[in-house]
Amino acid sequence: xxxxxxxxxxxxxxxxxxxxxxxxxxxxxxxxxxxxxxxxxxxxxxxxxxxxxxxxxxxxxxxxxxxxxxxxxxxxxxxxxxxxxxxxxxxxxxxxxxxxxxxxxxxxxxxxxxxxxxxxxxxxxxxxxxxxxxxxxxxxxxxxxxxxxxxxxxxxxxxxxxxxxxxxxxxxx
Amino acid sequence: xxxxxxxxxxxxxxxxxxxxxxxxxxxxxxxxxxxxxxxxxxxxxxxxxxxxxxxxxxxxxxxxxxxxxxxxxxxxxxxxxxxxxxxxxxxxxxxxxxxxxxxxxxxxxxxxxxxxxxxxxxxxxxxxxxxxxxxxxxxxxxxxxxxxxxxxxxxxxxxxxxxxxxxxxxxxxxxxxxxxxxxxxxxxxxxxxxxxxxxxxxxxxxxxxxxxxxxxxxxxxxxxxxxxxxxxxxxxxxxxxxxxxxxxxxxxxxxxxxxxxxxxxxxxxxxxxxxxxxxxxxxxxxxxxxxxxxxxxxxxxxxxxxxxxxxxxxxxxxxxxxxxxxxxxxxxxxxxxxxxxxxxxxxxxxxxxxxxxxxxxxxxxxxxxxxxxxxxxxxxxxxxxxxxxxxxxxxxxxxxxxxxxxxxxxxxxxxxxxxxxxxxxxxxxxxxxxxxxxxxxxxxxxxxxxxxxxxxxxxxxxxxxxxxxxxxx
Numbered sequence: 001x002x003x004x005x006x007x008x009x010x011x012x013x014x015x016x017x018x019x020x021x022x023x024x025x026x027x028x029x030x031x032x033x034x035x036x037x038x039x040x041x042x043x044x045x046x047x048x049x050x051x052x053x054x055x056x057x058x059x060x061x062x063x064x065x066x067x068x069x070x071x072x073x074x075x076x077x078x079x080x081x082x083x084x085x086x087x088x089x090x091x092x093x094x095x096x097x098x099x100x101x102x103x104x105x106x107x108x109x110x111x112x113x114x115x116x117x118x119x120x121x122x123x124x125x126x127x128x129x130x131x132x133x134x135x136x137x138x139x140x141x142x143x144x145x146x147x148x149x150x151x152x153x154x155x156x157x158x159x160x161x162x163x164x165x166x167x168x169x170x171x172x173x
Numbered sequence: 174x175x176x177x178x179x180x181x182x183x184x185x186x187x188x189x190x191x192x193x194x195x196x197x198x199x200x201x202x203x204x205x206x207x208x209x210x211x212x213x214x215x216x217x218x219x220x221x222x223x224x225x226x227x228x229x230x231x232x233x234x235x236x237x238x239x240x241x242x243x244x245x246x247x248x249x250x251x252x253x254x255x256x257x258x259x260x261x262x263x264x265x266x267x268x269x270x271x272x273x274x275x276x277x278x279x280x281x282x283x284x285x286x287x288x289x290x291x292x293x294x295x296x297x298x299x300x301x302x303x304x305x306x307x308x309x310x311x312x313x314x315x316x317x318x319x320x321x322x323x324x325x326x327x328x329x330x331x332x333x334x335x336x337x338x339x340x341x342x343x344x345x346x347x348x349x350x351x352x353x354x355x356x357x358x359x360x361x362x363x364x365x366x367x368x369x370x371x372x373x374x375x376x377x378x379x380x381x382x383x384x385x386x387x388x389x390x391x392x393x394x395x396x397x398x399x400x401x402x403x404x405x406x407x408x409x410x411x412x413x414x415x416x417x418x419x420x421x422x423x424x425x426x427x428x429x430x431x432x433x434x435x436x437x438x439x440x441x442x443x444x445x446x447x448x449x450x451x452x453x454x455x456x457x458x459x460x461x462x463x464x465x466x467x468x469x470x471x472x473x474x475x476x477x478x479x480x481x482x483x484x485x486x487x488x489x490x491x492x493x494x495x496x497x498x499x500x501x502x503x504x505x506x507x508x509x510x511x512x513x514x515x516x517x518x519x520x521x522x523x524x525x526x527x528x529x530x531x532x533x534x535x536x537x538x539x540x541x542x543x544x545x546x547x548x549x550x551x552x553x554x555x556x557x558x559x560x561x562x563x564x565x566x567x568x569x570x571x572x573x574x575x576x577x578x579x580x581x582x583x584x585x586x587x588x589x590x591x592x593x594x595x596x597x598x599x600x601x602x603x604x605x606x607x608x609x610x611x612x613x614x615x616x617x618x619x620x621x622x623x624x625x626x627x628x629x630x631x632x633x634x635x636x637x638x639x640x641x642x643x644x645x646x
Contacts, residue, residue, distance in 0.1 A: 033578060035576055035578070035579075036238060036576060037210060037237050037238040037573050037574070037575070037576050038237055038238055038239060038244060038573045038576070038577075039238075039239070039240060039577075040577065040578075064301070087420065087423070090420070091420075094416045097412070097416075098356050098359075098360065098413065101360045101364075101409040102356075102359050102360055102363075102409075104304075132301075134300075134603070138604055138605070138606050139300075139301040139370070139604045139606065139607060140581070140606055140607065140610075141370075141371065141577060141607060141610060142301045142369070142370040142371055142607075142646070144264045144265055144371075144412045145264035145412045145415060145416050146416070147240040147241070147264075147437050148240075148419060148423065148435075148436035148437045148439065149239075149240030149241055149260075149435055149436070149437040150240075150435070151436055151437075170240050172240060172263070172264045172265075172412075173371060173577065
């Protein structure tokens with residue numbers, strides 16, 4: 001029995017990007033992989049900063065394992081804060097790799113809340129997934145770390161349809 | 174545009190990019206250069222903008238696109254005015270390779286190859302998220318961070334002679350465990366004594382060609398001999414240490430007003446607390462990696478002894494290929510202490526250097542170049558050209574030419590395994606899918622890469638070894 005559950009407040013938040021975005025941008029995916037010879041490079045998108053953080057996490061996990069093979073059996077809290085948004089995204093993704101390594105768990109659901117106060121950014125998040133089962137979990141690759149190479153978060157004009165955030169990340173694999 | 178300096182030396186001119194303090198130099202053949210991505214050349218140029226860089230920003234013939242430094246990148250920095258950067262070391266600190274030589278011939282081992290590979294696969298944990306067989310205490314973990322392979326030998330993994338045959342004797346001085354975060358310790362403790370995944374491997378090999386009889390004899394190698402190669406690094410501990418300090422050094426870049434073309438080149442001026450702390454933490458990770466390879470060697474010996482009671486597996490040499498170290502080199506005719514960064518490059522000291530073990534000092538250090546899965550590996554001998562041209566550095570492998578995504582589109586893991594089996598190579602891997610991205614065809618032919626360093630007298634070809642059995646993550 002999955003124990004993943006949202007609080008009422010979280011339920012009230014907008015649906016994940018992959019359910020919502022196609023209405024406005026039919027071609028837009030939550031993330032895409034870009035060509036890199038040795039490592040994994042991706043660009044994640046979101047209609048809000050929270051979504052771009054969540055989709056970046058999904059992009060990173062998807063490079064390791066097919067998320068449809070991950071059951072939602074447990075959740076783990078993630079709390080981090082930083083002086084910049086970029087550093088916060090780097091910490092959030094790095095924290096997931098740390099959890100993966102020490103909990104031996106894989107994740108397929110990500111929930112992020114962001115807050116800015118007095119020049120500092122704060123992230124309170126949760127990730128849902130399960131412990132690695134070697135019988136069911138076939139890894140595509142192992143991500144060693146999140147690099148800062150060509151790392152950027154950008155806000156783009158959504159051509160009258162609101163703003164779109166993108167995050168570009170290179171992972172060391 | 175690159176300027177051709179020599180048949181095997183191409184220069185990245187200072188006007189390639191704004192802010193270059195020295196030109197770049199790529200040691201490569203024209204044929205291999207055609208496969209180098211423009212982004213790799215930009216990365217060579219990026220490194221050339223770092224303060225205190227000496228002579229050139231260099232790349233070895235296996236150069237390919239990385240993050241920060243290119244893979245195959247070498248750069249040295251002055252102690253006075255220079256910097257240290259995790260972008261020149263990478264996340265897998267002291268990823269490296271060691272070779273053990275046996276006194277067994279291929280004919281003795283061939284009938285047992287399946288058993289040996291199965292036992293190695295079972296006895297040396299590998300794969301994503303593998304937990305070690307070891308349960309080390311917090312104190313033992315500190316020892317591994319501080320004393321590396323020396324601790325492992327004392328703990329019963331191997332013999333003192335092994336240490337003589339490791340770069341830095343398997344222990345980089347100056348490790349600071351107070352700069353290793355709790356997170357790095359948490360990742361490091363259960364993973365000590367694990368191979369990891371990706372391109373890491375444990376391979377049983379046969380010496381199939383000797384290029385230089387005299388040097389081969391010095392290294393204890395002969396045709397038909399069985400050797401074992403272990404390729405792995407500092408695992409999650411090293412990844413976390415780099416992750417933690419990259420953030421600190423990003424702050425240092427702002428604090429000391431350094432302008433960077435790439436955030437991964439975050440660095441700190443040598444002599445500052447940020448630089449000292451990164452060096453101390455990096456040394457701890459390097460030591461962890463040496464302890465790791467030492468422990469895996471001991472388990473490898475146990476497996477061989479199961480089938481060949483009197484088998485001897487002596488360490489030829491252990492080299493690091495992701496590390497920054499303090500070394501003395503000739504700069505404009507005088508000796509200077511430099512911080513040499515090697516990112517996907519191997520130290521290749523020529524004859525006479527005091528760092529080389531006595532057994533090899535007259536000829537130069539062994540330089541071990543692992544091939545990709547299923548392709549030959551090479552043993553070279555560091556030579557005088559390296560001391561003149563590359564701060565005593567050579568290539569580290571074959572060099573990737575096809576991305577992982579493309580590799581998976583092109584090859585299926587099972588096909589790759591079948592192909593190797595047909596060639597008589599026994600392969601065991603925890604994740605068959607991951608075999609596709611390591612298919613032999615996604616790398617440059619390693620023979621062409623080592624030919625370049627041989628021609629430049631950076632490192633001379635000694636022996637070629639071919640795989641018989643591979644255990645992978």
